[in-house]
Amino acid sequence: MKKKEVAEQTVIRRKIDEVWNLFQEQLPAPVCEAGECWDQKVPMRDQTKLMTRVILPDGEGPWPVIAIRNPYTPVDSDDYMQIAILALVRYGYAIAYQQVRGLYHSEGDWYAFEREREDGLDFLTWIARQPWCDGRIGTYGGSYLGHVQWAMADAFPPQVKTMYALVWGDDPYTSFYENGMFKQGTWTVWATQMMCPDRRENLSIPNLEDYRKAVNVMPPVEADEALYGIRCEWFRNWLSNPCRSDKYWNQGVWDNYKTVASKIRIPVLLQTGWFDIFLEPTVRAFRHLDPETRSKSRLVIGPWHHGNTAGGVVGCPDENRFGFCQIRLALEWFEANLKGTAQEENGGMIDAYVMGEGWKRWNGADIPATSVRTLYLKHGADGVHHELKRDAAFKEEHLSYRYDPENPVMSCGGKLLTNYQKDGAEPECTALCPSRFRGQ
Numbered sequence: 001m002k003k004k005e006v007a008e009q010t011v012i013r014r015k016i017d018e019v020w021n022l023f024q025e026q027l028p029a030p031v032c033e034a035g036e037c038w039d040q041k042v043p044m045r046d047q048t049k050l051m052t053r054v055i056l057p058d059g060e061g062p063w064p065v066i067a068i069r070n071p072y073t074p075v076d077s078d079d080y081m082q083i084a085i086l087a088l089v090r091y092g093y094a095i096a097y098q099q100v101r102g103l104y105h106s107e108g109d110w111y112a113f114e115r116e117r118e119d120g121l122d123f124l125t126w127i128a129r130q131p132w133c134d135g136r137i138g139t140y141g142g143s144y145l146g147h148v149q150w151a152m153a154d155a156f157p158p159q160v161k162t163m164y165a166l167v168w169g170d171d172p173y174t175s176f177y178e179n180g181m182f183k184q185g186t187w188t189v190w191a192t193q194m195m196c197p198d199r200r201e202n203l204s205i206p207n208l209e210d211y212r213k214a215v216n217v218m219p220p221v222e223a224d225e226a227l228y229g230i231r232c233e234w235f236r237n238w239l240s241n242p243c244r245s246d247k248y249w250n251q252g253v254w255d256n257y258k259t260v261a262s263k264i265r266i267p268v269l270l271q272t273g274w275f276d277i278f279l280e281p282t283v284r285a286f287r288h289l290d291p292e293t294r295s296k297s298r299l300v301i302g303p304w305h306h307g308n309t310a311g312g313v314v315g316c317p318d319e320n321r322f323g324f325c326q327i328r329l330a331l332e333w334f335e336a337n338l339k340g341t342a343q344e345e346n347g348g349m350i351d352a353y354v355m356g357e358g359w360k361r362w363n364g365a366d367i368p369a370t371s372v373r374t375l376y377l378k379h380g381a382d383g384v385h386h387e388l389k390r391d392a393a394f395k396e397e398h399l400s401y402r403y404d405p406e407n408p409v410m411s412c413g414g415k416l417l418t419n420y421q422k423d424g425a426e427p428e429c430t431a432l433c434p435s436r437f438r439g440q
Helices: 006-023 084-091 116-128 144-150 184-194 208-214 220-228 233-240 252-263 279-288 324-338
Strands: 034-043 049-057 063-070 094-099 133-142 160-166 268-275 298-305 349-354 358-363 376-378 387-389
Touching: 006 034, 006 084, 006 324, 034 084, 034 116, 049 084, 049 116, 063 084, 063 116, 063 144, 063 324, 084 094, 084 324, 094 116, 116 133, 116 144, 116 252, 133 144, 133 324, 144 160, 160 324, 184 208, 184 220, 184 233, 208 220, 220 233, 252 279, 268 279, 268 324, 279 298, 298 324
Parallel strands: 063 094, 063 133, 133 160, 160 268, 268 298, 298 349
Antiparallel strands: 034 049, 049 094, 349 358, 376 387
C-alpha cells in the first residue's frame, strides 16, 4: 500500500472538490469532505497485482463502496480525476477504482474483453474484506467499464447490492456485426486506440490518424501488422469470425452473455441514448432481466450519444433532467440501493426522451409497441437539398451516386463512436465529449 503524503492528500481533495463544483447546482448539499486516499496493487488469484486507488470520505467509516474498473486512464494519476462519479465521495461513498490487467501500472498482459471476469470478482472479494467497506457494494461504469460489470454479473458476491451499467448491453455479436458486416466505425476505431498501449500515453483518446490508415488496409484483418508490425489476437478473432454461429462467439465470456441478464438478482440501472452505439443491446438486456429483477430495475434512454451527452445542432430541451452526465441519477440510485434512502418509486420503470416531446415514462412490463413509418425521398428543386416526406404524392424521380470503397464519403452524426459536429470539422470521439470531462 502506498499511502499518500499530506501534500498529495490535499491535491486529491482539491480534485474531488473540483469535480463536485461542476455539479453543485444539480446535487444536494454534500454531507462530508473527501478523506484519506491511497494507491496499492491488489493481488488477483494468480498473484498478478492490479493498481487500485481507494478514496474514502472524511470521518469515521465504514462506508458503502462504489467499485469501478477502467482501462482508459491511469487510476493512480492525479491528472485524470475528472470523472463524475468521484463527486459521490462527498456523499459518504468510498470509491475503489482499479486499472484493468496489463495497462499502465497494473501487472500482467492486456487482452481486450475476454479476461475481465475473474479479475473483477477478485476485486469485489477484496473490497468486501476491507475494514472501510460496510458490506454494501455497487458497481458502476460505461462502455468497457460496463462490460467489466456484465462479465461477472451472474456471479456477484452477496455484498454487491446493485449495478449501474451505462452504454453497454448483452449479445456482443450484434455490437460487432450488423447484417454480416464488421462495424469498422466502432471497432477499428477502438482497436487502433487500444492495440499498442505501451506506445501511447493516454488510451482515452482515439488514434484517428491510425484509424483512417487501418480502414484502407486490405484485407482488414491485416491492419495490425500493416500499422504496428504485430499480430493482435483479439482483433483478428473479431474479424475472422463473421458469423454468429462461429465458435468464437459461443465460448467463454461471449457465450456467458447469452444468459447473464436472466441470472442477475440485484437491482440494475441501465442507461443509454438514442444515438449510442449500444442502444439495442442495452434495451435487450433490460428485456432479458428476470421479471422479478426487472421489477426492481430501471432503464433510462436519453437524447445522447455514447458520451452521455446530446450532440448535433438540433438541441434537446431538458436533456440534463438527471444532471449533467446523469450524475444526480447515479447519486439517487446509490442512495436508494446502497443506503436504503427513500426515493421516488422507480422500480421496473423506463424513462425515455421522446424526440420533439421530451421525457416520457413507461412501466417496463408494458413497453410500447413498435410502429413502422415509411418515408419517401423527394428530389429537391436545387438538385442538392432533398426531403423526406410521409406521402408519395409526387412524381417518380431518380437520384444516383457513385459507389467507390477507395473514396468513401465519411459519415456525419448517427450511432458512431466518432461524431461530426459541423461541416469540415475533424471528427471528435463521442466518448470524450465534452472535451475535458468524462461522464463514464
